Amino acid sequence: MTHDIHIIGGGLAGSEAAWQLAEAGHRVRLSEMRGGGEETPAHRTDGLAELVCSNSFRSDDAESNAVGLLHQELRTLGSLIMREADRHRVPAGSALAVDRDLFSASVTDAIAAHPNLDLVRERVDALPAGPAIIATGPLTGASLAGAIGDATGREALAFFDALAPIVHRESIDMEIAWFASRWDKGETKDYINCPMTKDEYLAFHAGLIAGEKSAFKEWEKDTPYFDGCMPIEVMAERGVDTLRYGPMKPVGLDDPKTGRWPYAVVQLRQDNAQATLWNIVGFQTKLKHAEQVRLFRTIPGLQNAEFARLGGLHRNTFIRSPELLDGTLRLKSLPNIRFAGQITGCEGYIESAAIGLLAGRFAAADLAGATIAPPPVTTALGALLGHITGGAEAATYQPMNVNFGLFPPVEGRKKADRKRVYTDRARAALADWINPPRPSPVLVPADSAEPVSA
CATH class of the missing domain: 3.50.50.60 (FAD/NAD(P)-binding domain)
Known part of the structure; x- marks a missing residue:
């Protein structure tokens, strides 16, 4: 051809x-x-x-x-x-x-x-x-x-883009986790929610900051992150409550076992048609793989998690x-x-x-x-x-x-x-862009040299 x-x-x-x-x-x-x-x-x-x-x-x-x-x-x-x-x-x-x-x-x-x-x-x-x-x-x-x-x-220019881990559904402990909508918005219950107490959250936050991370190459050191895909450990470094106002926000999510909002919540979203794979929402990360497994299994409900894909990091250019x-x-x-x-x-x-x-x-x-x-x-x-x-x-x-x-x-x-x-x-x-409106035709009366709009 x-x-x-x-x-x-x-x-x-x-x-x-x-x-x-x-x-x-x-x-x-x-x-x-x-x-x-x-x-x-x-x-x-x-x-x-x-x-x-x-x-x-x-x-x-x-x-x-x-x-x-x-x-x-x-x-x-x-x-x-x-x-x-x-x-x-x-x-x-x-x-x-x-x-x-x-x-x-x-x-x-x-x-x-x-x-x-x-x-x-x-x-x-x-x-x-x-x-x-x-x-x-x-x-x-x-x-x-x-x-x-x-x-x-x-x-x-360049920035880093990070990938979130994906978990096998059968490895999630639903005796601890429960289904709800995203921050309890809407009638459907499409997200799996894993609750955290204050002590569990603070320990997790500390683990994110202390965890071993992928090393930067020399040419990557000055590359900025994109805010819309920020690694979770970078967000954690911005303050102890940053995650609780971001991807781990508990607002509107009543734990059915307590009837109250948890201190923090980790949400997972369905990743395939068979509902066998679920990704951890907002958990893009550059932690080393072994560190991810260890730390993410401290999340209640994910203590036995099996990962179909762990998080990763790559450089984007534009x-x-x-x-x-x-x-x-x-x-x-x-x-x-x-x-x-x-x-x-x-x-x-x-x-x-x-x-x-x-x-x-x-x-x-x-x-x-x-x-x-x-x-x-x-x-x-x-x-x-x-x-x-x-x-x-x-x-x-x-x-x-x-x-x-x-x-x-x-x-x-x-x-x-x-x-x-x-x-x-x-x-x-958009409708006018696709089909521009036609101008009104111009008519000239037989007894006049002046055109008029129809």
Whole structure:
């Protein structure tokens, strides 16, 4: 197959971009190094769109949550990632969580079966000369990262991203733990809760701080963490109560054995369709593996825990997108190249897919000799794109999840009403972007030379 465009990277962004282009009738070469003899520090399979951290796409509430609104917009635009996430969702209350293996397999199958897509297992070390989208994510190979650095004239920024442990359900002691919703919000009881007394919590907190951690390499020492994926031991270092106001918050969670809130709570969320695997929410960590097993088994209910995966740590890299990219994600110094996904500095699974979708649609328009305007900044897609391509100060640019703080503000409304105003405004703006309203026709009366609006 001859190709119209080359996409490098088969993660969420690359897979979505490839799908959008192929569905538009363009012939796509999608290069993914996993499966071609290459590995990364974080991935464990060669499947496309593999979820390496949590299995959650976060809130699916499109009425009052920016990420839920982004879900809805992607569904409206025919997102492959959202289609397969909906097909393989697992119980998680108001959140959209998926069976990670089934999800990745279904994305891989869809890409491999598309007649306009050519999936090639290969490592790419240089920027293509023709139309291309770079969606290599936070673990871009050294050679390609060097080529990007040569093209941009800037060093990539970097931060650490940490993985949470996954526990076998049968090893959780349900005589101690109990089911409830996330902080008792909603009617479904989709989370397993492990209670802690004050003494148990303080001992656990001390263990996090004292525990043996992965050593830093020399080039990693000045790399900042991303606040949205902070290792739990780093949070613990910020203060003795930081975890009790964060991932171990007990508010609203009545222990059925006491009828009272515990001093702290560890929550686990279902990780696969069979409900055999559960991940410890908010427990991203860089503790050594043996230390994780020892310390996490001091959590009541997890004293006999068997781990399907322990936590880990890997380095993420991203470019100074507000300085380097134009409003349609093209590299200003090489306009044949677009970037998509986490390498642009968006953070989160669904945000990566969203930028992949936009990059694919922008590229499809270019190939067809047309242009499309970026989505309005009042939409979730437009707000996220605006942050990446110019809404942030380049010198202090940091990864960002979608949130209402990226949207143009709503004035003169009660705080409780603003979120609904944001979402209503976004839906109207997206509808107009997809199908722009036609101007009223101009009529010229027979007895007048002056045109009038109909």
